[in-house]
Amino acid sequence: MTHVDTGVLFVVSGPSGVGKSTLLKHCLSVFPDISFSVSATTRDPRAGEEDGVDYHFVTRSRFDELVREDAFIEHATVYDRSYGTLRSTTRAAIDSGRSLILDIDVQGAAQVRRHMPDAAHIIVVPPNLAVLEERLRRRGTDSDEVINRRMDQVAQQLLACDVFDYVVVNDDLLEAHRTFNGIFAAELARCSRLGSVVAAVRGWAMLRD
Numbered sequence: 001m002t003h004v005d006t007g008v009l010f011v012v013s014g015p016s017g018v019g020k021s022t023l024l025k026h027c028l029s030v031f032p033d034i035s036f037s038v039s040a041t042t043r044d045p046r047a048g049e050e051d052g053v054d055y056h057f058v059t060r061s062r063f064d065e066l067v068r069e070d071a072f073i074e075h076a077t078v079y080d081r082s083y084g085t086l087r088s089t090t091r092a093a094i095d096s097g098r099s100l101i102l103d104i105d106v107q108g109a110a111q112v113r114r115h116m117p118d119a120a121h122i123i124v125v126p127p128n129l130a131v132l133e134e135r136l137r138r139r140g141t142d143s144d145e146v147i148n149r150r151m152d153q154v155a156q157q158l159l160a161c162d163v164f165d166y167v168v169v170n171d172d173l174l175e176a177h178r179t180f181n182g183i184f185a186a187e188l189a190r191c192s193r194l195g196s197v198v199a200a201v202r203g204w205a206m207l208r209d
Contacts, residue, residue, distance in 0.1 A: 004195050007099035008187045009090060009116055010034070013109045014124030015154040017135045019170040020103060023124060023180045028101075030181050031188070037090060037100040040066070043081040056086065074104060074111035087115060094118075099188065106157045113163070120187045122180070123164040127171035129155065 014020045028034060040056040042063045051057050058066070063082050066072060075084030085102060093100055102112065102119075112119055126132035129151060136147050161167055166183050170176040191198050 004095070005097045005197070006193045006195075007094045007097050008184075008193065009037075009094055009112070009119040010099065010101045010184065010187070011109050011112050011119050011121045012101060012103050012124065013106050013122070013157075013164070014170075015126075015132060015157060016150070017132055017139070018124050018126050019173070019176070020124050022173070023168070023170065023176060024101065024103065026177050027181055027184055031099075031184055034099045034101060034184070037085055037093075037102050039083050039085055040072075041081060041083045056089075072111075073115035074102070074108040076105075076108060085112070090116070106160045109164070110160070120166070120183070121164045122166045122168060122183055123161050124168045124170055124176075124180070125158060125161060127169055131171075 012020060012024065038052065038054070038056060040058050040063065042058060042060050043055075045051065045055070045057050049055065060082070063084065066084065066086070067075060071087055072084035073087045073090060075082065077083075085104075090100065102108075104112070106123075109121055109123075113121065126135075132154065133147065133151055136142065136150065142150070168176055168179050168183070187193075
């Protein structure tokens with residue numbers, strides 16, 4: 001009997017300014033074998049980008065065809081450019097033992113949850129909305145009107161936090177790193193994902209039986 005090890009699809013969500021990028025960058029240095037999922041997109045390649053490495057570049061007609069075929073585990077359109085995560089390539093990677101990260105919004109995470117219920121969903125949140133608003137204002141890139149509208153959207157998004165598997169409060173950065181990385185370590189060590197290790201351990205034990 002073949003004992004297969006499978007990877008993990010990590011879905012990471014959280015509002016802009018909450019610190020997802022910082023947590024993910026550190027996490028990838030701790031777990032270098034994990035990589036970001038490669039999305040399909042209708043936008044044109046930029047200089048130096050490679051098809052199948054940075055994105056799967058497809059035409060608008062092909063993207064729409066993939067939507068009709070229900071080929072995506074999540075997809076969205078932003079400023080007339082569409083992006084989506086292909087079910088076939090994602091499933092193949094996970095089944096081969098590779099672990100992937102999807103950094104997407106709450107709505108995208110809900111789509112993934114329907115299509116791949118075995119994914120691990122993590123939401124990164126601020127200690128409170130006032131702290132997040134202050135972080136956004138310190139950037140100095142948006143008007144008060146834009147920030148106020150964004151904060152209203154954040155409040156709506158955070159109402160969905162209870163459907164996630166894990167919540168990481170990014171207040172103290174060191175503690176947030178520990179919690180975030182700990183979630184990755186725990187999910188990667190699940191017996192259900194490590195068939196070969198479990199079989200080996202049982203083999204050792206049976207020799208003593």
